[in-house]
Amino acid sequence: MxxxxxxxxxxxxxxxxxxxxxxxxxxxxxxxxxxxxxxAGAEDCAGDILMPGIIDLHTDNLERQVMPxxxxxxxxxxxxxxxxxxxxxxxxxxxxxALCVGNLNFDNEDRIRTFQDxxxxxxxxxxxxxxxxxxxxHLRCELPAENMLALVEPVIxxxxxxxxxxxxxxxxxxxxxxxxxxxxxxxVSGGTSLxxxxxxxxxxxxxxxxxxxxxxRALLDMVAGHPMVLASHDDETVEEVEENHAxxxxxxxxxxxxxxxxxxxxxxxxxxxxxxxxxxxGSHSGNVAAADLLxxxxxxxxxxxYVPPALLEAAFIVADSGLGLPAGIALVTAGPARMAGLTDRxxxxxxxxxxxxxxxxxxxxxxxxxxxxxxxxxx
Numbered sequence: 001m002x003x004x005x006x007x008x009x010x011x012x013x014x015x016x017x018x019x020x021x022x023x024x025x026x027x028x029x030x031x032x033x034x035x036x037x038x039x040a041g042a043e044d045c046a047g048d049i050l051m052p053g054i055i056d057l058h059t060d061n062l063e064r065q066v067m068p069x070x071x072x073x074x075x076x077x078x079x080x081x082x083x084x085x086x087x088x089x090x091x092x093x094x095x096x097x098a099l100c101v102g103n104l105n106f107d108n109e110d111r112i113r114t115f116q117d118x119x120x121x122x123x124x125x126x127x128x129x130x131x132x133x134x135x136x137x138h139l140r141c142e143l144p145a146e147n148m149l150a151l152v153e154p155v156i157x158x159x160x161x162x163x164x165x166x167x168x169x170x171x172x173x174x175x176x177x178x179x180x181x182x183x184x185x186x187x188v189s190g191g192t193s194l195x196x197x198x199x200x201x202x203x204x205x206x207x208x209x210x211x212x213x214x215x216x217r218a219l220l221d222m223v224a225g226h227p228m229v230l231a232s233h234d235d236e237t238v239e240e241v242e243e244n245h246a247x248x249x250x251x252x253x254x255x256x257x258x259x260x261x262x263x264x265x266x267x268x269x270x271x272x273x274x275x276x277x278x279x280x281x282g283s284h285s286g287n288v289a290a291a292d293l294l295x296x297x298x299x300x301x302x303x304x305x306y307v308p309p310a311l312l313e314a315a316f317i318v319a320d321s322g323l324g325l326p327a328g329i330a331l332v333t334a335g336p337a338r339m340a341g342l343t344d345r346x347x348x349x350x351x352x353x354x355x356x357x358x359x360x361x362x363x364x365x366x367x368x369x370x371x372x373x374x375x376x377x378x379x
Contacts, residue, residue, distance in 0.1 A: 001025060001026055002025070002026055002027075002375065003023065003024065003025050003030075004023075004024040004043065004354075004372075004375055005021060005022070005023050005024070005037045005039055005041065005042035005043060006021060006022045006024070006042070006043050006045055006050060006356070006358070007021040007036050007037035007038075007039075007042035007043060007044055007045060008021065008036045008037075008044050008045050008046060008047060009021065009022070009045035009047070009048055009049070009050035009358070010047060010048070010049045010050065011032060011050045011348060012049060012050065012051040012052070012325055012326055012329050012348065013032075013326065013347075013348055013349075014326060014330065014334055014347050014348075014349070015326055016326060017325055017326065018032070018034060019034065019035065019047075020032060020033050020034040020035055021033050021035070021036060021037040021042065022050060022348065022354075022356070023037075024354040024356075024372070024375040025375075026375070027353065027354055027374035027375040027376070028350075028351060028352065028353060028354055028374075028375070029348060029349060029350055029351065029352050029353075029354050030350060031350060032348065032349075032350065045358055048358050048359060048360045048369055049325075049358070049359040049360070049361065049366075050348070050356060050357070050358055050359075051329050051333065051348070051356070051357050051359060052329070052333040052334070052345065052346055052347055052348055052355060052356065052357070053091065053092070053093025053094065053333070053345070053355030053356055053357050053371065053372070053373065054090070054091045054092040054093060054094075054311050054312065054315075054332045054333060054357065055092070055093070055094040055332065055333060055336035055337050055340070055342065055345065055346055056087065056092045056094065056095050056096060056303055056304045056308065056311060056332075056336070057096045057138065057163065057253075057272060057301065057303045057336045057339065057340060058096060058098045058138055058165070058253060058254075058272065058303035058304070058305060059087070059092075059095060059096065059097065059098055059303065059304045059305065059306070059308060060098050060305065060306050061083050061086065061087065061304065061306065061307075061308055062079065062080060062083045062097055062099070062114065062118055063100075063111065063114050064083075064306070065079035065080070065082045065083045065086075066079040066110075066114045066117070067110060067114075073110065076114070076117035076118070076120075076121055077121050077124070077125070080118065080121040080122065080125060081125075081130060081131075083097075084125075084130075084131050084132055084133055084135070085132060085379075086308055087132075087133050087308050088132035088133050088371055088373075088378050088379040089368065089371070089379045090304075090308040090309040090311065090312060090368065091311070091312050091357040091359070091368040091371055091379075092133055092304070092308055092311065093133050093134065093345075093355040093357070093371065093372075093373045093378075094133060094134045094136070094336075094337075094342065094345060094355065095133045095134065095135045095136070096135075096136045096137070096138040096162065096163055096340070097118060097122065097135055097136070097137055097138060098138040098140050098165070099114065099115040099118045099119070099137065099138070099139065099140060100112065100114070100115055100140045100142065101115055101139050101140055101141045101142065101145075101148055101151045101152045102141060102142030102143075102144075102145025102146075102147055102148030102151060102152075103142070103145055103146075103147060104142055104144060104145055104169055104170065104204060104207075112147070112151065115151065116151075118137075119137065119155055119158065122135055122137065122160060123158075123160075126160060132371075132373065132378035132379060133373065133378070134373065135160065136160050136161070136162040136163065136340075137155070137158060137160045137161040137162065137163070138162070138163040138164070138165065139152055139155065139156075139161060139163070139164040139165070140165055140167050140233075141164055141165065141166055141167060141219055142167050142168070142169060143166055143167065143168050143208075143211070143212045143215045143216050143219070144168055144170050144204070144207050144208040144211045144212045144215070145207075145211070145215075146207070146211065148215055148219070149215060149218055149219065149222070152164075152219065152222070153222065156222055156223060156226060156228075157226060161226070161228060162227070162228060162229060162340060162341075163228060163229045163230075163231065163340065164219075164223055164228055164229075164230055164231070165230075165231040165232070165233045165253050166216060166219065166230070166231070166232050166233060166244070166249070167233040167234070168208065168212060168233070168234070169234075170204050170205060170207075170208040170212075171201045171204060171205070172201065172205055173208075173234075173236060174233070174234030174235075174236050174256055175234045175254075175256055175285050175287065176285070177236060177256065178285075178286055179201065181285070181286055182197075182201075183197050183198075183201075186200075220247055220248075227341075229250065229251065229339065229340055229341060230247075230248065230249045230250060230251065231249065231250075231251035231252070231253040231272070232244040232249050232251070232252050232253060233253045233254060234253075234254055234255070234256050235252045235255040235256065235257070235260040235261070235264065236255075236256050236257050236260055237257070237259075237260060238259055238260060238263045240260065241255075241260050241263045241264045241267065241269070242263065242267070244269075245264070245267045245268075245269060249269070250269055250270065250339075251269060251270050251271070251272060251339055252264035252269050252270070252271045252272070253271075253272045253303070254272060254273065254274055254303075254305070255271060255288065255293070255298075256283075256285075256287035256288060257287070257288055258288045258292055258293065258296060258298065261288070261293050261296070261298035261299065262296060262298050264298070265297065265298050270300040270301070270335075270338075270339050271293065271298055271299045271300050271301075272299070272300070272301050272302070272303050272336075272339070273290035273293050273294070273299040273301070273302055273303075274290055274302070274303060274305045275290075275302040275303060275304050275305065275307070275310035275311045275313070275314035275315075275332070276304070276305055276306060276307050276310045276314075277289060277290035277291075278290045278291060278302065278310070278313075278314035278317055278318060279307075279310045279313050279314050279317065290302070290314075291321075294318060294323070299331070300331070300335045300339065301331055301332070301335035301336045301339055302314050302315065302318075302331045302332050302335075303336070311332045312332070312357075312359065312366055312368065313365075313366060314331075314332070315328045315329050315331055315332045315366075316328060316361070316366045318331060320364075333346045333347065334346040334347050353373075353374050354372055354374055354375040355372065355373050355374065356371070356372045357370075357371050357372075358370040358371075
């Protein structure tokens with residue numbers, strides 16, 4: 001039997017905070033008591049905040065480690081370990097690696113290779129002692145992509161595939177609804193002529209008209225019967241939300257319009273908003289501000305999207321805005337756990353996994369001091 005006592009902490013419980021101590025036994029939370037522990041060997045947290053480990057339902061961070069610079073591809077397994085280390089250092093103890101399944105042509109083939117390598121690497125590393133965080137697969141399925149179904153079929157039954165999102169990044173809809181913004185972004189990032197960009201838009205929109213419907217139906221049939229949470233992505237209209245709800249999709253991920261998020265909530269769906277959107281004070285794509293979703297009661301969880309440290313920072317921004325510490329922290333812990341069906345984590349309560357994060361605040365900032373996964377110190 002192994003025991004760890006974390007004493008003299010501000011413990012963030014689901015509905016309140018408690019100045020107290022937490023006893024960890026054999027990787028689980030055994031007891032929570034008020035006040036300093038007083039037991040020999042207790043670790044003094046010096047009044048720091050003790051919260052559940054963060055659960056990130058959607059992160060593209062692996063792609064950034066695989067391609068740290070354009071054209072400079074890093075060895076995939078080393079990239080995966082770097083990604084894992086960054087997540088753990090940010091206090092993320094459960095990671096849903098969002099890997100791109102399907103190529104719309106304005107994304108290059110590197111993302112498909114990252115998906116295939118990522119599945120292989122996680123399969124190999126999951127049984128080792130090298131990973132600091134728990135990792136699951138989040139399959140980002142591009143509905144208008146020619147190759148999406150062929151790519152997703154071999155991994156749909158993977159034991160770590162726990163979430164799939166139905167995506168459509170065609171210019172003119174969703175995240176890229178603003179074609180003028182899309183053209184400007186493409187022109188700056190790729191140095192492409194406007195004529196070439198317009199030709200590409202025409203091709204992609206034609207592919208969407210031809211493929212989205214059949215691919216969507218086939219994908220929904222394919223995932224039926226698998227223990228996988230389904231999410232829609234970049235919902236723009238009430239009609240899209242209603243279509244997704246009718247198909248049994250329970251989560252609206254990163255809705256781009258407030259009306260879509262409100263309709264999702266009215267239908268009993270849960271909503272994921274972007275933590276970077278909170279930290280930056282708005283969407284980098286000109287879509288709805290996550291703060292507005294929260295103010296309207298139309299967001300249940302935050303995901304890092306592309307910056308793992310954004311989760312902790314965003315949770316405290318929300319807490320300080322008037323929501324309070326338990327509710328702010330729940331957006332990155334208990335909320336995601338419920339959405340993913342993870343009943344063994346996300347809260348500090350007896351019998352749950354001792355996935356914990358010690359946080360120190362100074363000058364309005366919050367910084368991880370220590371991270372435990374199943375009672376073992378990982379950062």
